[in-house]
Amino acid sequence: MTQLNFGLIGAGRIGQVHAESLTYRLPEAKLLAVSDVYEAAAQACAAKFHIPHAHADHRAILDNPDIDAVAICSSTPTHAPFMIEAAQAGKHIFCEKPIALDLGKIDEALAAVEQAGVKLQIGFNRRFDANFRQLHETVRSGKIGTPHVVQITSRDPAPPPVEYIKASGGIFLDMAIHDFDMARYLTGSEVTKVYSAGAVLVDPAIGQEGDIDTAITTLWFDNGALGVIDNSRKAVYGYDQRAEIFGSKGSATSLNDTPSTVAISGSDGILSEKPLHFFLERYAESFAEELRCFIEAINNGTAVPGAKEALNSVLIARAAQQSLETNRPVIIGEG
């Protein structure tokens, strides 16, 4: 088997998840180098995952002729410029979501990828989760008939620090963006219009930053289906990730994953496990699977979430934000 050589840019939370997959879970990959603007973070990551080279400057990765592909896992504002540089260096690109919060920057980055003819995959890992993939396949197989309603519940166990909220782009671009992509994935249809309501019910500090922590978004799809997504930054019982798609012949539902299926029955009732704590636990397998599919896409040209998914999810998130601010339904791409 020919191994594909990777460079990792950004050694934070998600960077380390991908470092783990590339090092231990994917024999078809070899992680040759890691960079982080904080060199100590790059060095610590290199030591932890036995990566041969650690750099402070990502250019060292892009200039390395042995590296075939990069995983861009640094902070969001770096994604678009790094994508452009990586494309110009002829590297295939796996980039965490979102490419940018600004549409002009997304267009520039996507144009550079197109021009270079390199493969691009965006980190919509939930498409590679076994539950959601099965839901998607069920809809595609026609078993539930024509989709009428999709319902997505997506609640975090606890809000991130306010420092994170400040730079996040807001709940729709930071958190619900995964759910907007999931809505498109499950229905196989584009979202045409959204209407969002929001509130600050978890942490007033989030409100002071101009963001919300609780949201309901109604969606209209171009195949006629409707959808609703409910988001919260805090569910006291853990990471709540469920979906139902209802159609003319029935419905399909995916429930939360739990650490075990043990239920303890007693005189007061029946107690079972809380959902897996957060995304690192719940989506661990999907993070490895998305990179496996990226490698397959490079080798065999198979389809992966790329430019269209990157752009359309941001367009929906921006429309949701606009809807919240103007208190009216907003057509996608309207403003």
Ligand SMILES: NC(=O)c1ccc[n+]([C@@H]2O[C@H](COP(=O)([O-])OP(=O)(O)OC[C@H]3O[C@@H](n4cnc5c(N)ncnc54)[C@H](O)[C@@H]3O)[C@@H](O)[C@H]2O)c1
């Ligand atoms: N797919 C998912 O489920 C998922 C989950 C978490 C985060 N993310 C995305 O991944 C990205 C990183 O998030 P995180 O939670 O790992 O953040 P993080 O803050 O833990 O890590 C970001 C890392 O990037 C480094 N960095 C910043 N500027 C850099 C530069 N110029 N060059 C190299 N490194 C640089 C930082 O030093 C830090 O180590 C964000 O865009 C986020 O939206 C996606």
